[in-house]
Amino acid sequence: MRPDELDIPLTFEGTREAGTTLGSGVVMAFDDTVPLPRLLLRIAQFFRDESCGQCVPCRVGTVRQEEALHRIVDRAGADASADITLLREVGRAMRDASICGLGQTAWNAVESAIDRLGAYE
Structure with missing residues (x-):
């Protein structure tokens, strides 16, 4: 979540209404000095x-996700578009086809960082 969203209730309904998710319920707070790509890795x-x-x-998806994020970090984010596309495809497959909640949500933090926080812009 962005700084302007700190008043969103940390409930399933509140986060859904804001277009985000609680994920596993973990709350981690970081300032802008934390390198987001390394955190996502x-x-x-x-x-x-x-x-x-x-x-x-x-x-397989969690391994492919990590590999793509390694490539992005190693290139310092330069030309990350192919890996971001791969991350989206792998993330959708994990969300749609994994048996348990871990696989179904393993992509959430990366997706949120790309779409909401502009992690690789």
Whole structure:
């Protein structure tokens, strides 16, 4: 969420109305000195590590998500459009086809950072 959205109620209804999601319910606050691409990479590593591996969308998707974010970080965000497209495709597949909530939400933080925070602009 952006600084102008700090008054949004942290409820399923409040975040849905604002066009965002609570995700897993974790709240992390950062100022503008935190390098968002590196933070997103760390979040992707968490989801990769936590995937049980039972379903292909999550088992493969979390790895592909991390790989794409590594490429973006390694290039310092330059020409990230192909990887952002890949992230969107992988994220939709994970959301639509993963068996559990972990796989279904593993893309949420990255999606939000791209769409709401302009992470790679």
